[in-house]
Amino acid sequence: MVVFNSVAIVGVGLIGGSLALSAREHGMVKKIVGIDADPDTIERANSRHVIDWGTTDLQEGVRDADLVVVATPVRSITPLISDLAPYVRPDAVITDVGSVKKEIVDAVESLPGVDIGFVGGHPIAGTENSGVEAAFPGLFAGRKCVLTPTGRTPKRALRNVSDMWQSLGADVIHMDAAAHDSVFGAVSHLPHYVAFALVSCIDLLSSSEDNLFSFSAGGLKDFTRIAGSDPTMWTDIALMNRSNILSCIDRYRESLTRLRTLIESGDAESLHTALADIRAVRHTRIG
């Protein structure tokens, strides 16, 4: 197992905090430094013993780290790596946990005058809750973690980051960054915007006297929960994976229109066949 002397976690929220708790639980790190723009977050992370010490000063925080994990909202990852890169140790490994990869990996690899050991990463884990209070050490156990190395990724950096996630119980997968964004545009980003739109629609159909949510049963409750996800995170993801998401929404609208046409046609047999085929996906694709 890889053991780090000092891990700097930039952004001590659900993911960063859970990574800290899990790394400590697995004896994988001697010291954990938390870096966050919000001093209150640092204080709360300290008082919950999520980090050994914390600072709002990025340069100070990363100086001694042999591993830097950037776990901030996805649009801030590239600027932060650009800011911290000149101050890390020459042998430091840098990784991130952003839900979008292509734009980050391209930008970091073309930072001028910087030669850093960077590996793009995305643990497929999260909850609707955010913040360090929601962090827990088991968040990554049994979950996939995608790494997106390129021809320029140092082998040692890739090995260390890969070992780290495996030690935390994650199932590490290597993917091309563009392929990652296409796949997760479909299986993660699209479902969220579909859910946001549904909750918005039911809200618009409700009136002040007639709150439709008071009648919500199983199905709608799941959508409402998903649509309660962090607006900043889902704004960032929309803008950073925009073309994939727009194309997924278009494909989705086609599927919905096909279903609408079948319903409108009143053709019970064809509609039943379509719904049975969709139900069967559980067995053919999921098993």
Add this chain to the structure above:
Amino acid sequence: MVVFNSVAIVGVGLIGGSLALSAREHGMVKKIVGIDADPDTIERANSRHVIDWGTTDLQEGVRDADLVVVATPVRSITPLISDLAPYVRPDAVITDVGSVKKEIVDAVESLPGVDIGFVGGHPIAGTENSGVEAAFPGLFAGRKCVLTPTGRTPKRALRNVSDMWQSLGADVIHMDAAAHDSVFGAVSHLPHYVAFALVSCIDLLSSSEDNLFSFSAGGLKDFTRIAGSDPTMWTDIALMNRSNILSCIDRYRESLTRLRTLIESGDAESLHTALADIRAVRHTRIG
């Protein structure tokens, strides 16, 4: 508490079976007769002690009942009530559990030459599983049950059916049948077709080598579960509540298009505001 001497349950599936188990558990019925077109279902309901005795013969099954509950797929409810009505005791109360109400209530109330004590009903309960094996007595506890009486509903019938559901722990609500179909078209039917379309879309985006479902995280898993619902039930509902569902799908497409336009615009602030407003619905509408 109302106590029935003999309850006939037509259609011994998840809802009918759970009703039988719950009614017995609450000491609300002396004898439970199960009627099902499938002799195998009768046998399984018998062997699980869900019913006291069963038959595939509708006329025989309903003859002695003081309460008849029709719990079959929603498109078969009206024809079955039409078939059984001439054979029930004159004081028998008849109700159903169909997810669509207007068409059933109108049709039953205009059955020629029949004057029966009918109350339309819809317990807001269910799981993705179906069949008598999935039945359990606590299914209705704490759930809403909508009844849709009209000016022609006998008061005694309404009182008995209302008492029954309350005794099983349900929260009974009276609604106009058309209002019921409009509300549940939005909060229950729409989310199901939205989920069916999403699973269909992800299936079409997958290829034989690249199964996108293997990357599915939280959000998509909820959709996949919902889209695993019974195709017959959701074909019936689509056709019986067609105009409400089509109009809900249209309103939903407008919400999705608005969100797509915001994503395409790249206007982070407006997108964030929209997503934050949607997230806030949890507090303003759900509390």
